[in-house]
Amino acid sequence: MKKILIFGSIAVALILVLVWFGIKNSKSPIQYETEKPFKTNIVRKTVATGKVIPLEEAEIKPKVSGIIEKIYVEEGAKVKVGDLIATIRVVPNIQALNSAQGNVKNAQLRYNNTKILYDRSKKLFEKGVISRQEFETTELNFNSAKQDLNNAKNNLQIIKKGSAAGVGRTANTYVTAEISGTILEIPVRKGNQVIESNTFNAGTTIATIADMTKMIFEGKVDEAEVGKIKKGTVLEVSLGAIENKKYKAKLNFIAPKGTEENGAVQFKIKGDITLDDEYFVRAGYSANADIVLEKKDSVLSIKEALLQFDKKTEKPFVEVKTGDQEFEKRDVELGISDGINVEIISGITPDDEIKIWNKTSKKDDKKRDRRN
Secondary structure, eight states: OHHHHHHHHHHHHHHHHHHHHHHHHHSOSSOOOEEOOEEEEEEEEEEEEEEEEESSEEEEOOSSOEEEEEEOOOTTOEEOTTOEEEEEEOOOOHHHHHHHHHHHHHHHHHHHHHHHHHHHHHHHHHTTSSOHHHHHHHHHHHHHHHHHHHHHHHHHHHHHHSSOTTOGGGSTTEEEOSSOEEEEEOOOOTTOEEOOOOSSOOOOOOEEEEOTTSEEEEEEEEHHHHTTOOTTOEEEEEETTSTTOEEEEEEEEEOSSOEEETTEEEEEEEEEEOOOSSSOOOTTOEEEEEEEEEEEEEEEEEEGGGOEEOTTTOOEEEEEEEETTEEEEEEOEEEEEOSSEEEEEESOOTTOOEEOTTOOOHHHHHHHHHHO
16 A cells, blocks of 8 residues: 555656646747837938048149259148249250250351441431332341340240240249149159150149148949939038048039949049038048938838848748737838838837847846856
8 A cells, every 4th residue: 555655646746747847848948029119210321432632633733844943832831823832943955955055156147247237228328328128128137137136045045944034933944833722742852853744744743732621522332322312412421530520511423434343333422511610621531421312200110120031932021929929920011221220111000019039038048148
């Protein structure tokens, strides 16, 4: 009798243990949490990378070749149109110099000869020996010889010094500012040899001048986004050198042709930046421009992480709570997204509780932490 009671107690205990394990295993090992839809503003934007550059920028180049004799300004200085930047000392070509000197001597001989004839003809004309016509012909030859001598001397002066005498700062050897603005760069120094700008050569840049009060953003956008932007769009420009500061810019140019970079086609864009007196914006600052592609205010939304996609149809759906840890599948129609929140056009109501399918319970998180 005692053995029967013992075995009976063991059997009952075993049955209770099995029942307990069955109840425990019947419950889901993961306790899912839920979130409700909410209303928010969604802005879909793209970012264009680029830099800030002056709207008006000019490279100052010499009109004659030679050697920099003196530089009168420094980088960062403000100049006006006509201000002297540098002077150039011309190094004459020996062959051209010899030729010019020979022309001066020939012109001088002709002038001396015509002067003698002119003086003689004048005396004879005053005495009535020769006619007026003959005297005027001699006078014309004399004046022509005098002009040829002056031209030959000026040519010799130009070859020696780069300009004729008496022209002042308009001489080719004087390099002056073509626009008003700030000197950005002077890539040459005193004693450097420079080449004039002509049809076959761009010439040596002596200085770069820009108007720093008028700046533009120049950047590039991907071909997938360029069709969604238009002229007049307001950009928010952030500069790498200035933290926690954004400048407004108005888009005024979209390139009609793209360029391929790293396998993607990029289109150049430009926008006028509105500056203020808080910071001095320097040319060449790296910048990013936020471009708003689409915006909706106070729309029904959920976090994009709550979405799931059907493996066959690839249509989006969510799981809506129907009871304690019980959920049903609901297909949803989506609107715009900013990468965090997504607009819900249809499929759920504001009162629905949506399953956070990719987040486990706190107990599981603690177990995982202990294992790690």
